[in-house]
Amino acid sequence: MKGTTDPDPMKDITLSRILGFFGAIFAVVVTVAVVAVVNINRAGASRDWVNQTYATISAFEDILATARAGDTDTRMFALSGDDRDLTAAREAFGAMDEHLQIAEALTRHTPAVQAAVSEVAVLARQRVTLAEAVWQARRENQPERLRQLLADDAGSAAISTIKRRLEKLRDDQFALLREREQVAYRQAQTTRWVVGTGVAGNLVLFCAVGWLIRDDLRTRRRAALALEEANARLEEKVRIRTADLTEANRRLSAENLERKWAAQSQDHQLRYNQAIVKSVNDLVFVLTRTLTITRLNPAVLRATGREETDLLSQPLARVVSLPGTPDPALSALTRALAEGRDLPDVQVVIAGRPARLNLFPLRDRDKVVGGIAIAQLEPLPGPTHS
């Protein structure tokens, strides 16, 4: 479970780095896009401004052209009296008035220029007033007045003043255009630089991401190979261990079988031995080191006439006594056991009958843990033949 829940730290670091790089790439793209959009908008505004400036210059030129045309057509009408000349003069001055209005509108947010245009407008409208006076004089056939009007105007520098001022205004507009062009050039350079830097930066970032992915893949391949080798080693170990366990199991099974057989054999032997012990006429006592009876054979019961339960856990002295000695504790037997030596052929009395007792120490390894006493009752005296 731990392996499935723990995140792969290598994977997390790589993913974080790749996400970081892509974040940086995105940021660069957004920055470049924003700068580009801002510059496009600026370029649009700049184009509008340039268009307006050219429209203003065009209006100035149109004012001058129509003023001149109106002036010329008025003089022509004064000379010819032809209505077509009058119409042409009216149209020219009408157009001039339109151009003046447009020029005033175009310059309404630059007060200095608008003031200059207004001055030109005043001069131009004076020309219209003069022309209207000429038209009237010509239509009413007043040659003297007509001559006077034209003579007064001959020395006037009105048209050249209008021309000079309009040319000055036009040159100022061209100067503004030149300045704006320089600004536009610098903006274009900035845009180029930003876009170029952004592209180069993104290229570097893409290379870094590529390198990171390549490095990560290589590390993963190495890790996979190491894991594969470790798995192979583990599988080999498991195989060997399984073989060992199988062998051990087989051995244990055989040992168990042998033990079982041995136990069965011992059990049989024990039962044979017990049968032998039970079947002999000798009295057999199994004793502790303190001569307490722990086992006995049926011959004892027959000889003593007692029950087994009466004798077990009882001292041997209860059944056996030494004749002619004041040693109810049978200390000679106790001593022999303590010294770990056999005590053969001891004259004893059992149930009032003389008997011969042999004592053999029982050993557990080197230590005497008890003893076996085997007694043979003396034969009863037979009937005497006299």
Place this chain on the structure above:
Amino acid sequence: MRAAAKLPARLRHLAVLAGAFALPGVLAAKLSPTTRFTLQELEREPGLNPKEFADLFANFRFEGSPVIRPPEQFLGERRGDCDDYTVLADLVLAKRGYQTRCIQVKFAGDNVGHAVCYVTENKAYLDYNNRRYFVNLERSGQTIRQIAKKIAASFELDWTTAAEFTYSYETMRKKLAFVVVKTDPPDRDPDRGRYEGHN
């Protein structure tokens, strides 16, 4: 009347019935794009609306002119330009009770502009360039700036100034009422707030 009185009664009745049958057709005889018509006929045309007005000019040819042609010349020669059409539409439709405005637009890099007649009731303008199309009323917002933008887009050009103007055939003078400059902020346009209540 005397000739009719000599006719038999049956024929007189037939003549009256025929006349009654033909009268609506005579009364409904309308101008068509293929027939020549005068300003008076145009002004008398029953039920003339901006769309029908534009339809009548479908067969007119284009011929540019620095001056605005008088209506008789424009209708007689059946050729003219946007100024002629705009000023005539303004004249005729205004007499019909339509609220019309003449709008002229100057394009960037082009000294020649364009003019249209805006009809407030239709929220559209009559454009001489669209006279041959089925849809000859171009829908647009009411401000000079909105109209100028739409016209400039139809030419695929940028515009510099636009103006609402009036023209008098008598004085042959064009008067600019409001001049809008593209680079000015729209909220400072001279016609701002004039059309807010118009729907």
